[in-house]
Amino acid sequence: MEKIKKFILPVAVFLLLAAIGGTSFANSQNGKSAVEFVSPQKGDIVDQLRFSGKVQPKNMFDLGFERSGKVSKVYVKVGDKVQKGQLLSELNPEEANISYSQAISDQEVSQAQLEQAKNDMNAQKAKLKSVEKSSTANKYDEKYQQEIKNQSEDNIKAKEALLKKANETVQNSSVQMRKTKLYAPADGIITKQALEQGEVVSAYVPVISLMWDSTLEIQAYVSEIEVSKISLGDKVQVKIETNQTENLEATVSIIDPAETNLSGVSSYKVAFIPTFPVEKIKSGMAVDLILNLGEKKDALIIPSKSVFKEGEKSFVLLMVENSQIKKEIQLGVADQNGSVEVLSGIGTQDEIVSFNSTK
Known part of the structure; x- marks a missing residue:
């Protein structure tokens, strides 16, 4: 977006901001600040959801003994490939x-x-x-x-x-x-081994995890508002934290119908199947997920830092003959790059204040 002017906050603007009590805009002004005068621009804006996910095995066995006892032998370690029926560990018989x-x-x-x-x-x-x-x-x-x-x-x-x-x-x-012997129920790879020779284990407590094929999925927990915007089959961009430049993609495969309470917040588990070679990721990796909900063509766009709130209403400071007027606007889509769509209230001929904190 074209930036028309930039200078230290003028007295008139400062006084107007101070007069806007209780706004998120005015409350954020601490320290030295600067403003820009910008005009709304016509352009394209993409509505996106961003959330964090974690790579997990899709098919996993959590194995435990069917009786309690003292571990006498452990035959596998994490990373070992095993075959169906292979003896993994045994208790003192x-x-x-x-x-x-x-x-x-x-x-x-x-x-x-x-x-x-x-x-x-x-x-x-x-x-x-x-x-x-x-x-x-x-x-x-x-x-x-x-x-x-x-x-x-x-x-x-x-x-x-x-x-x-x-x-x-x-x-x-x-x-x-x-029951004193623990066998692999399928071919796979050991991803967890929590046994030590001589320790006493309880019945039915998982002590070995077996990923029984190489299929990995990405799991994320999203809010109630976000999950309503996600559908099965949606494609998301996948950004690996160790390689943010590579463009990878995954598809929504499962949306849990039941909520999960995470620290008192209702969330829903969503699973994604990678459409890229799984060799690029490993179980336990953290990834960023980006879902494009749609693109608005020829939208009226302003910087989101131009907007302040009073209750549920949104406002900008409109420049009119060297004066500043608080103007209510209606907002649409907001992207992840700091831009927001304006549905009504101002036009391309207007000039507004875009506040930029320089703490």
Whole structure:
């Protein structure tokens, strides 16, 4: 925008500013200051949103043991590539081994007792059959042998129940044995490893993180007002803090419908998928995101530092025959370069004060 004149704040302007009580413009004037006289210009202005984001793995497993115990072995470190089913770490298995061995022993005893009960019943069946065939057998003998046979059958059922319980104990003990080992659920890269040999860990507490493919995304938390301006599929510019000159792009892939409370402020998580090679970024990197909401062609533009507020109303200082008049204006789009669109109140023929603090 063309700058017409620039000089130290004249007395008349200073007095007018001092008379504007409670305005954001007047309240900001501390120390030595200067003003410019500028005229609104016709031009193009881009409405933008800017926010910060962080590179995160899109697909991540947070892994933990399914039982508590003391870590005996750790086989991986951050950055290691692992394959599905690979052993990552294990707990001291001594307690689980003892329980499993006892369960196996109880199972073997129960199996032997069941076999003995079956043999006893078979013997009773044979004896009962012999008594039934004997010409000298009486009813008492037959009844007694039948009772013995029934008792044997009941004994078998009891032993079968005990064996079933022993089998279940063996199965549960086997599961507990497996829980002392932590395996990779998929191919991937270890991004976190918080284990030390000898430390005690609790069940279901994440101790290893596995990024199971190379896909990265950018996550940002935006305000309630900003998220209403973002749509799925929108393209944003990505500026890496270590390389602000490279032009990169990403696409909005997810907008969380539920709010997240960050320090008492309602925010919404938005995810972006890079459309550039992911080798340019790494997990954990901070990036700046710029979303162009639209471009206004042939708009009337002034410096945003020309504008001051009184409540919800916007004003500028209009130069009229060497005097300054407070003039209300209606604003439109504001860009990130310090320019703002004027919808009504002044025109290109006008000259306004643009305050510039030089603290």
